[in-house]
Each structure stands twice: as C-alpha cells, then as structure tokens.
Amino acid sequence: xxxxxxxxxxxxxxxxxxxxxxxxxxxxxxxxxxxxxxxxxxxxxxxxxxxxxxxxxxxxxxxxxxxxxxxxxxxxxxxxxxxxxxxxxxxxxxxxxxxxxxxxxxxxxxxxxxxxxxxxxxxxxxxxxxxxxxxxxxxxxxxxxxxxxxxxxxxxxxxxxxxxxxxxxxxxxxxxxxxxxxxxxxxxxxxxxxxxxxxxxxxxxxxxxxxxxxxxxxxxxxxxxxxxxxxxxxxxxxxxxxxxxxxxxxxxxxxxxxxxxxxxxxxxxxxxxxxxxxxxxxxxxxxxxxxxxxxxxxxxxxx
DNA sequence: GCGTCCAGGTCTACC
DNA sequence: GGTAGACCTGGACGC
Numbered sequence: 001x002x003x004x005x006x007x008x009x010x011x012x013x014x015x016x017x018x019x020x021x022x023x024x025x026x027x028x029x030x031x032x033x034x035x036x037x038x039x040x041x042x043x044x045x046x047x048x049x050x051x052x053x054x055x056x057x058x059x060x061x062x063x064x065x066x067x068x069x070x071x072x073x074x075x076x077x078x079x080x081x082x083x084x085x086x087x088x089x090x091x092x093x094x095x096x097x098x099x100x101x102x103x104x105x106x107x108x109x110x111x112x113x114x115x116x117x118x119x120x121x122x123x124x125x126x127x128x129x130x131x132x133x134x135x136x137x138x139x140x141x142x143x144x145x146x147x148x149x150x151x152x153x154x155x156x157x158x159x160x161x162x163x164x165x166x167x168x169x170x171x172x173x174x175x176x177x178x179x180x181x182x183x184x185x186x187x188x189x190x191x192x193x194x195x196x197x198x199x200x201x202x203x204x205x206x207x208x209x210x211x212x213x214x215x216x217x218x219x220x221x222x223x224x225x226x227x228x229x230x231x232x233x234x235x236x237x238x239x240x241x242x243x244x245x246x247x248x249x250x251x252x253x254x255x256x257x258x259x260x261x262x263x264x265x266x267x268x269x270x271x272x273x274x275x276x277x278x279x280x281x282x283x284x285x286x287x288x289x290x291x292x293x294x295x296x297x298x299x300x301x302x303x
Numbered sequence: 304g305c306g307t308c309c310a311g312g313t314c315t316a317c318c
Numbered sequence: 319g320g321t322a323g324a325c326c327t328g329g330a331c332g333c
Contacts, residue, residue, distance in 0.1 A: 137312040142327055185326035190313090229313045250311060 003055075004074035007062040008082055010091060013099060015115025016058035019089055021300050022119045023291070028131055028144065029151040030164050035299055043155075043163040044084045044123055051158035052077055056085060063089065068159050087209070090118045093241055098281050111288055114295050119287075121239040125205045126198060127164045128239050133187055133194075133227045135249075142183070149182040170195035190227030208240045215242045234283065243283035246272060255290035 010016075020026045020040055026033050030043040039057045046052070053068040065085055067074040086092055095117055102111040111117055122128045134146040154169045155162035170178075170191055178188035197203035203225070211218060215237065222233040234247025246252070248268055256271050257263050275282035294300030 133313095135312090137310085137325085138327060139311070139329075141329080142311090145328085179326085183327070186313090186324090187326085227313070231312060 003066045003068060004071045005064055005066045006078055006082065007059060007064055008085055008091065009062050010089075011094070013095065013112060013115045014089075014091070014118070016063065016089075018114055018116045018295060019118045019120055021294060022116070023287075024135075024140065024143075024301065025120045025122065025131065027301060028147045030155065030162060032161070041161070042088075042123075043158050043161050044081060045156070045163040045166070046077070046080050046084075050077070051156050051163040052081065053159045053161055054081060054085070063091075084123050088121060088123060090121065090241070093118070098284065101278070101281055102285075108285065108288070110292070110295070116288055116295055117284060119238055122164065124164075125208050125236075125240075126167055126195075128236060129194060129205060129225065129228065129232075130164075130170070130191060132232045132236055133190055134184065136187070136227070136229070136232060146182055146184045146187075149184075153181060167195040167198040171199040187227060193226050208236070215244050218242065219245060238283055238287065243281050243285075246275065246283050246286050252286070252290050256286075259289065 017038065020033065020038075025031065026040065032041045033039075034041070037057070039055050041053060041055045044052045044054055055066045055068070057064050057066075063085060065081060067077070067081060069077070098117055099112040102108040102117075122131065130150070131143075131147055134150075135143045138146075150165055150170070151162045154165035154173065156165075156169075173182075173192070175188045175192055178184050178191060182188075184191060194203070198205065205225075208218065208222070213221075218240065219233050219237060222228050222236055223230070228236070230245075231247050231249050234245035237243070237245050238247060246268075248271065253265075253268075253271065256274075257265055260274065271286070272282075275286045278285040291300075
C-alpha cells in the first residue's frame with residue numbers, strides 16, 4: 001500500500017541536494033540518507049509525545065514527503081509535518097538578496113547557479129545546540145558516536161528508528177551515564193544543564209530562529225549557555241539565519257590557509273578582515289568558500 | 304596488544 | 319582583557 005504523502009513547494013533557486021549536503025548534519029541521526037536514491041529519512045517529534053518517521057525526496061519545485069503512518073492517522077499531522085520540513089530545509093527563508101550579492105562577484109557566481117547557501121538544520125534549536133556541542137573539541141567520528149548514542153539510547157522508537165531525545169529525556173540521565181554510555185566526556189555537565197534548564201522552563205531557545213533582537217545580543221545569549229563558545233555560537237547563528245559570524249574551527253581555518261595563504265597559518269583577525277567586505281553575509285560567503293569543492297561531488301563527505 | 308602522544312573548543316583560574 | 323592549563327576521546331604511532 002502506498003504511504004500517505006504530501007508535496008511542499010520550494011522557493012526559486014532552491015536545491016535539494018545542495019541543502020542536504022550543505023554541512024555534516026545529514027550524517028547525524030535521526031537523519032538517515034540513502035546515498036543511491038538521495039532520499040532523506042528522519043523522525044519528526046511533536047510535543048515529545050508523537051514521533052513520526054518521514055522520507056523526503058526531491059520532486060522538482062517541491063519536496064515529496066512520505067509519512068510512515070496509516071492514511072487516517074497521517075492526515076491529522078499534515079500541517080505539523082509541513083511546518084517541520086519547511087523549517088529543516090529553510091523554505092521560508094528568502095535567499096534572493098544573498099543571491100543578488102553573490103551574482104555581483106565573479107568568484108561566487110556558482111553559488112546561485114547551484115542553489116547553494118541554505119544550511120540544513122535540525123527540527124528544533126535544542127537538537128542543533130546538542131549536536132553543535134558534540135562537534136566541539138573532537139573528531140567528526142566522535143561527534144557521530146555521541147549523537148548515535150543519544151538517539152539510539154535516549155530517543156523514542158518509531159517504526160524501527162528513533163527520534164532525537166527530548167530535553168526531559170536527557171535531563172533525566174545521570175552525568176555518569178552520559179559520560180560512559182553516550183561517550184560525551186566532559187560535555188556531560190553542559191548537556192545536563194542545558195536539557196535540565198529547558199525541561200524545567202528556566203531556559204527557552206526555540207525563539208532563536210525567529211527573534212528580531214540584534215545579532216550581537218543573540219550571540220551573547222547563545223554564549224551564556226555553558227558549552228557554547230565562539231565557534232558553536234557562530235554556527236548556531238548561521239542556523240538561525242544570521243551570517244555575521246564565522247564560527248571558525250580548525251578545519252575551516254586550514255581550508256582558508258590553503259585557499260588564500262598557500263597553507264601558511266594566519267590569525268583569525270586576518271580571516272575576518274578578508275570577509276569583511278561581504279557585509280552581513282560574510283559568514284555564509286566564508287562557509288561556501290571553504291566548502292566549494294563539496295558542491296562538485298555526488299557525495300561530498302567522502303574523499 | 305599496549306602505552307604514549309596529539310588534535311579538537313570551551314571553561315576556569317590566574318595574572 | 320589576555321593566557322595557561324584542564325577537560326575527554328579516538329586515532330595514529332612506536333614498540
């Protein structure tokens with residue numbers, strides 16, 4: 001029997017592949033990518049109670065979302081599923097101004113042509129924060145281990161897969177469990193504090209994607225969460241649609257040295273000065289600059 | 304197989 | 319405000 005499905009219209013210059021391959025999130029559960037068909041499966045979670053697996057694919061000018069529920073149950077969730085998928089793919093975010101800017105610059109004309117620039121994000125800000133903390137001070141392999149463990153051991157099962165754990169599920173763990181079973185090491189108290197404060201209603205983060213306060217204020221608000229430093233806050237800002245910070249890490253720095261300095265190391269201020277002319281889009285131009293080679297590969301995360 | 308060293312952001316204590 | 323050291327893990331490397 002065919003699964004219930006819905007179509008979600010995509011904006012002009014939207015590229016499904018360039019969005020899912022915009023950075024490493026697609027490799028972290030609950031996302032699961034079929035590299036042959038390029039279909040993306042994830043588990044959407046609503047109110048911590050309802051978990052719905054969905055499979056998303058490119059349908060030209062729209063996304064096709066198959067819902068892994070029976071038809072009579074699925075139709076009750078259409079609006080929630082639409083909103084969640086639109087948020088994950090940034091469908092409501094206009095990139096027109098960015099593309100106009102990119103088209104003015106010969107070295108960035110490829111950006112509009114390829115539909116690059118939309119950065120994939122998680123269903124919730126909470127999930128993005130946890131994943132971002134799990135990328136700090138470790139290899140990508142360890143990030144994958146930590147997030148795999150979080151989802152498999154703490155996420156609610158749904159149709160043979162698991163959702164991302166709720167703040168309450170993480171807050172209910174002991175620090176020892178997070179260290180020994182999730183393998184998140186010294187990050188354990190940061191995750192506990194974050195999840196505990198959100199679960200207790202002492203901290204709200206979901207408004208970060210929509211709040212209109214100045215970027216520097218939001219940056220400081222992000223930095224006030226333990227475990228979020230300049231790198232993590234800079235990249236969380238990008239996932240909130242603000243691109244004034246670079247979110248520098250060792251990989252990005254190395255890429256910049258190779259592209260512009262023949263491999264010679266320079267200070268962060270030099271990198272920031274280089275992108276200063278790009279105004280409020282500087283962090284996005286920087287990211288696209290250092291990941292340019294990804295966009296010519298079928299599957300960019302393999303050497 | 305075992306031990307040692309290193310890379311990777313953030314926090315805290317100290318100057 | 320700037321800096322040094324600690325945090326913890328997986329992987330690379332040497333023996």
